[in-house]
Amino acid sequence: MINYGKQSIDRTDLKKVKFALKSDFLTSGPKVNEFEKAFAKKTSSKYAIAVCNGTTALHLACLAVGIKEGDEVIATPMTFAASVNCILYCGGKPVFVDIKEENGLIDETKIEEKITKKTKAIIPVHYTGLSCNLSEIKRIAKRHKLIVIEDACHALGGRYKNSKIGSCKYSDMACFSFHPVKHITTGEGGMITTNSRELYEKLKILRNHGITKNPKQFVNKSDGPWYHEMQELGYNYRITDFQCALGLNQLKRLETFVRKRRKIADKYTKTFEDDKNIEIIKQSKDVLNPHHLYIIKVKDKKIRLELFNHLKKNNIFCQVHYIPVYWHPYYKKLGYKKGLCKQAETFYEKIISIPIYPDLKKTEQNKVINTIKQFFKK
Ligand SMILES: Cc1ncc(COP(=O)(O)O)c(C=O)c1O
Numbered sequence: 001m002i003n004y005g006k007q008s009i010d011r012t013d014l015k016k017v018k019f020a021l022k023s024d025f026l027t028s029g030p031k032v033n034e035f036e037k038a039f040a041k042k043t044s045s046k047y048a049i050a051v052c053n054g055t056t057a058l059h060l061a062c063l064a065v066g067i068k069e070g071d072e073v074i075a076t077p078m079t080f081a082a083s084v085n086c087i088l089y090c091g092g093k094p095v096f097v098d099i100k101e102e103n104g105l106i107d108e109t110k111i112e113e114k115i116t117k118k119t120k121a122i123i124p125v126h127y128t129g130l131s132c133n134l135s136e137i138k139r140i141a142k143r144h145k146l147i148v149i150e151d152a153c154h155a156l157g158g159r160y161k162n163s164k165i166g167s168c169k170y171s172d173m174a175c176f177s178f179h180p181v182k183h184i185t186t187g188e189g190g191m192i193t194t195n196s197r198e199l200y201e202k203l204k205i206l207r208n209h210g211i212t213k214n215p216k217q218f219v220n221k222s223d224g225p226w227y228h229e230m231q232e233l234g235y236n237y238r239i240t241d242f243q244c245a246l247g248l249n250q251l252k253r254l255e256t257f258v259r260k261r262r263k264i265a266d267k268y269t270k271t272f273e274d275d276k277n278i279e280i281i282k283q284s285k286d287v288l289n290p291h292h293l294y295i296i297k298v299k300d301k302k303i304r305l306e307l308f309n310h311l312k313k314n315n316i317f318c319q320v321h322y323i324p325v326y327w328h329p330y331y332k333k334l335g336y337k338k339g340l341c342k343q344a345e346t347f348y349e350k351i352i353s354i355p356i357y358p359d360l361k362k363t364e365q366n367k368v369i370n371t372i373k374q375f376f377k378k
Pocket residue numbers: 053054055056079080082083125151153154176177178179188189190
């Protein structure tokens with residue numbers, strides 16, 4: 001069986017997790033700190049805050065900048081629901097901007113027409129790993145005094161122009177996921193990077209029930225060494241020490257993981273770029289895509305399902321990333337209607353994510369390619 005994505009766990013990962021499990025700390029111990037420091041260094045950001053998944057990273061990022069009822073936030077429909085749900089968690093209203101058909105990324109030229117007096121933030125998603133046009137998004141955000149929160153869950157190890165994704169050169173925060181299909185894994189896990197000391201302090205408190213143990217931040221007089229204060233309504237979004245031990249060890253192999261993913265992507269691109277039945281995602285010259293996903297677009301959308309089933313019959317389990325977010329019944333109930341983002345809808349009808357992960361063997365890559373080719377020969 002070949003899945004569209006899969007973790008890569010080696011003996012050193014097992015050793016590090018075992019060691020952490022046998023230590024004095026199962027959660028909120030030294031490995032969390034170490035992982036955060038290493039991650040900040042890797043992404044060239046000042047601060048990193050580890051949380052229990054990418055969804056909570058996005059939720060905390062929205063909370064930290066004060067998204068609340070009545071606020072509008074610019075979102076993309078071509079993403080996992082979590083990129084948009086975080087706005088709803090805070091009482092905000094997602095405002096969808098259509099995508100560019102050639103790559104599935106938010107169309108930055110259509111952002112400004114959706115900005116109103118209520119707009120507070122933009123959440124661009126680096127879909128498949130390909131970075132959005134961050135310099136243009138930053139320019140728009142600056143002009144309208146908006147916050148930028150990058151959903152970088154697909155893009156760890158990527159670059160935009162000469163900056164690393166996560167460096168927050170063009171944003172206030174960037175959010176990552178360590179779900180098993182992502183570039184590195186901690187089982188479940190996530191991270192927020194930022195260059196703002198203020199946001200960093202806020203995020204740390206929000207991650208832990210809104211509690212601070214730092215005497216400098218106390219509102220009331222301390223009663224003694226045990227004293228702490230709950231100052232905001234926060235959450236338990238903490239991550240465990242043994243997950244961070246795994247994350248730290250995985251992070252050391254990030255470059256290898258990205259190199260392997262890019263090699264597979266290159267092979268698929270060479271195979272399909274001139275195929276009359278398939279379109280591939282257009283890459284940009286100034287972006288290094290670490291390829292969380294590899295998407296093919298079936299030119300004749302009527303046979304997408306048939307191809308998907310043909311692959312499944314051959315034990316190749318693909319996926320479709322994504323159903324436009326506002327097509328989901330929950331969003332429909334909120335009043336979003338089909339037809340809202342035409343490019344995203346057309347895009348959705350053609351796409352299939354084919355297998356890509358570091359341990360995907362050459363024979364398996366060839367099987368994926370040959371099974372697709374064989375389908376179109378029929
Ligand atoms: C673009 C995007 N954002 C957010 C998330 C949420 O991450 P997690 O599953 O770690 O909560 C995902 C997860 O797949 C994602 O793909």
